[in-house]
Amino acid sequence: MKKNILLFVADQMRRDSLAHMGNPASITPNLDSLLEEGVSFENAYCQNPVCVPSRNSFLTGFYPHVNGHRTMHYLQREDEPNILKEMKRNGYEVIWIGRNDVVPSNRAKTDYCDEYYDGITDENTRDCISGSFNHAAHHNEDTKKLYEKMLSGDNYYSFYMGKLPDGEGYGKADWNCVEKTLEYIDRRRKEKTDKPFFVYCTLSFPHPPYACEDPWYSSIDRNLLPKRRPNIKDVPNKASMLYGINEKQNLNNWSEDRFDELRATYLAMVSRFDFQFGLIKNKLLETNLYDDTSLIVFSDHGDYTGDYTITEKVQNCFEEPISNVPLLIKPAKGIKVEPRISQAQVELVDLPATIAELANSKLSYTQFGQSVLHAVAGDEVHKDAVFCEGGRIHGEKQAMEEGHGPDSPYWPRLATQCSEGPEHSKAVMCKMGKYKYVMRLYELDELYDLEQDPLEIDNLVVKEEYQKIIQQMKERVGQFYMETTDFVPMKRDKR
Template sequence: MSGKKNIFLFVADQMRNDSLAHMGNPASITPNLDDLVSEGVSFENAYCQNPVCVPSRNSFLTGLYPHVSGHRTMHYLQREDEPNILKEMKNNGYEVIWIGRNDVVPADRTKTEYCDEYYDGITNENMRDAENNQMNHSAEMNEESKKLYDKMLSGDTYYSFYMGKLPDGEGYGKTDWNCVEKALEYIERRSKESSDKPFFVYCTISFPHPPYACEDPWYSNIDRSKLPPRRPNIQEVPNKASMLYSINERQELNGWSEERFDELRGTYLAMVSRFDHQVGLIKEKLKKSGLYDDTNLIIYSDHGDYTGDYTITEKVQNCFEDPISNVPLLIKPAKGLVVEPRISKAQVELLDLPSTIAEMAEIDLSYTQFGKSLLHVVAGDEEHKDAVFCEGGRIHGERQAMELGHGPESPYWPRLSTQYSEGPEHTKAVMCKMGDFKYTMRLYETDELYNTAEDPMEINNLAVLDEYQELVQKMKNRVTQFYMETTDYVPMKRDKR
């Protein structure tokens, strides 16, 4: 094997940073993720660049902000000429294994240029030369899961995404187990092979993405009485984004008791705890296979989830409260890299991952990107970026960004029907966080500014107050600088004239 170290990415879907025990959640059970803080770094202030799946993944796999290439919706995936860290690693001599979720490559293209092997988690066969097989909930529903799902789609649970206790792990959620099993099989295989190639594994699973459902022992292990306070109903909070008020009205959860929300939130934490258990399986397999010390382990989520905060579930595309924008990010470096184990307060972005991976692999990326390697923070530096950004939404008239075609029968209808509106709800916005202050510039409605140290629930919008206008202008200036720095980049390939 070459002297280069292996890299293993294990990615959750829709996991919020404050769902981890070492981030202060008293009801959370995440011992494996917590233990990583003793040998790596967990980032308290890590932010995604868009709070929904496709735009976020297109950003953290490239190092480009969503606005650079127009990735602002779920329906526009990567074009053939766009860069991607998987492609970079394959072209630089790594054996690239892609397991699980896609949300990146369109269904009419194969993944051959991105990886050496691909497993979708459904068929669990090597799909390298087949068309993309997107994971979906119906593909993993057995009879018992389907009963719970149908029960969810009734009464005042219809738009809640709450399913509850699964009878076992054989139906809904089975895809994730398949993905983890394939990852374990690959590690076992590599431990017995003599290969000159280091490996790069991108294993990306579905939990804790709604519907909120989990099997025992994780479901029953979460003590609902220890849950932290829920953020207040959005109807009680003035000067927030109109998107939130509209979703709240359409989800029809305002009549729920606190006990019911505690059950939903507890089930979500059970899904997080199951993910943590799977992290433990991967760590243990790497150790038993003798590969742990030579492997950089990076664990994170694409974005977060409201989970009942503001009396809203799921996520949105153009709001940036911490539950959906502040994500877990943990890095356990391979032996030989300098590390100061801790929880870091440095402000970082998921967009920093390609640059970080490139430094780990000792390669140069073949394209312009806007991330900055995190290895100096892993080594102990607490200064990284003065500002971090998250963005989304559209301009008026941009029908292709509305994600049309979903009726009231879809549990996503409250959000998606709001996206169809030509009011201000689904319009462009960008978040800029600098230290304790989080500012959101909105194209068609009131801006937002929160002091997250004094107002961690992001309730008191300071942008409407005269005494904060100087700070608002400072943040606007930083957003202007951000867009000037990142609006586009000159293509790497020069054309003939």
């Protein structure tokens, strides 16, 4: 009998925001407790550090370059595979709750799931409601005032809103999604069916704006926050995209206390996500479905959260805060597991293959991920190298994501992205053990020793003694592209 699978997905959560990953200010008891019966991967990486390319990757098993998913405006084509489709084809009841960022709004969801709920509308729907992130859709009058206050002075591009009066305005959609998930689990307890379920519940927190209600907002001890990474303007030989964003975000005169409030609010959002996960875990226990359900918790990418005096994310840089993400797996009873924090290098692109093995099925198409269940069972070696990629070539206007003027809080990033200088250079990250190498098309490459330089401020690519390591990693990037450069469709066309 096939086991149930539930994915609980954060948006923009960095791996080091979890307490069991060493953050002394973080409060994540429910996720931490998964280590008693599951695995948390310390070296898990997304394949692009913004939403749409990352989600298209982890739902297919394709790297972003395979089908050109390098922009927020290019969603899945109708003929592209997707793990939700695969699970439906393999006899699962597929329930999609929350964020979209994958299927265009003019396409019905029925090919992907049995039920879809976006967190905003009142009922389950089988139509083409988008579910994409929309500030206006998440505000009531109180949070609208906070949002307008955010867009003022040197706060304008920070994404900092602060303490929410309650959970009824901004952030309400996530509560709706969790409630719908709990209702579904209750419904499954009452139904007499052998059909397994696949729930894809994907929330918006801790995606900026940085805002949260009590008790989470006040629970974070500001005195325990880790030290911020240094201002990018004082660090040489980094990507020009970061200097461009820093110059436009206007945060260089912020006090450390202001950054502490922003970072603490972000951790409060993470803690609220953890609480919501606890509600779902307890509901599975209450309904006697927990043992028969594999849980996978992860995020699509991370967030700078003030590191380098930058907030939010960027599409073609790969520092740990935005590329290194949480990934926790608690398998159903009967599946071998060695509970621990694992050092194995894994990628979100590995999720479809992992889910297929959990479901005791095979994917109907060739893809590039590898199941991590052997690592869940105890292996500490999964991949010799992991990759993250982004950017564009000069002249690719369709990848610039134009249309945001200075009135948009996203303007610092997107205006820099529209430059035809080196800023939006096509780039790829390759991490092998303690070394992280970034190959850039139009500017200086990067190399960091993450053990000696965890803040990624000393670019070793300019040092002669590291040229052999750089050449080895260049060769590994070449092998990566040779192995994954395209996807041959599974279906033959008539001639």
